Amino acid sequence: MRFHWYTGQVAWVLHRVSGLAIVLYLVLHVWSISRLSDPATFDAEMELYAKPLFKFGEVAVLAACVFHALNGIRILLVDFAGGARYHKPLFYAVLALSVVVIAAGAYPILKHVFGGGG
């Protein structure tokens, strides 16, 4: 017997992994933004986040959020709108739309990294 990946399985794993990654980010984010209590500390931290490494991290967070949100809409359609009958094409639509939205969202973030002046 050979192991075989099914579309729904792939969607389930990606949804779970992206969700857990976003929760981890959310915890760090709430804690990090609490620096707003002191302007100098806050701006110093934001300057750190402007470094390329963090900009790529931001793109990763964006990618996880976009995929999780779009596949979440797919789950809602499957659960409440009879989407089970066409969940496979829906997943391909989620993937295609994710690529487009992530690329469009990543552009202004990475423009600063490669633009030099930013």
Next chain:
Amino acid sequence: MNGYKYGGSKNTGSVGWLLQRITAVLLLLLLLAHFVVIHYSGTGDVTFDIVKSRLMHPVWGPVWRTITLLLLATALFHGLNGVWGVLLDYIRSGALRIWLFSLIVTIGLVLVTLGGITILSFRPPPDTAMNAETEVVDEGGGQ
């Protein structure tokens, strides 16, 4: 019967399942607003002064604080309820489930408090450049 649930609990998880979907719909709207307003308007830079101008705005300040508080609570619930769902898939021990559930609730309460304080107690310190300047001008006008 109900061997898969701790102590034969009557909780089938359907309330958590439905709340996960309700918060998902709310998050689609709230998170989109969060991204557009904070990261995809203007230069996209985040500085203390930019945050200040948003939160201290006479009209939109309270609206933005309310939206952000709603986002904080909704995101934490959806995220931690999701983690709880994942844990239920892999943790069989009832005692460990109770311990982890307490841990998740604690993390949620700590973060909603920390985030809530950050949003609600935000006010620029009196010694920022803009306020200092205003004070000097006011003193000059009074003399």
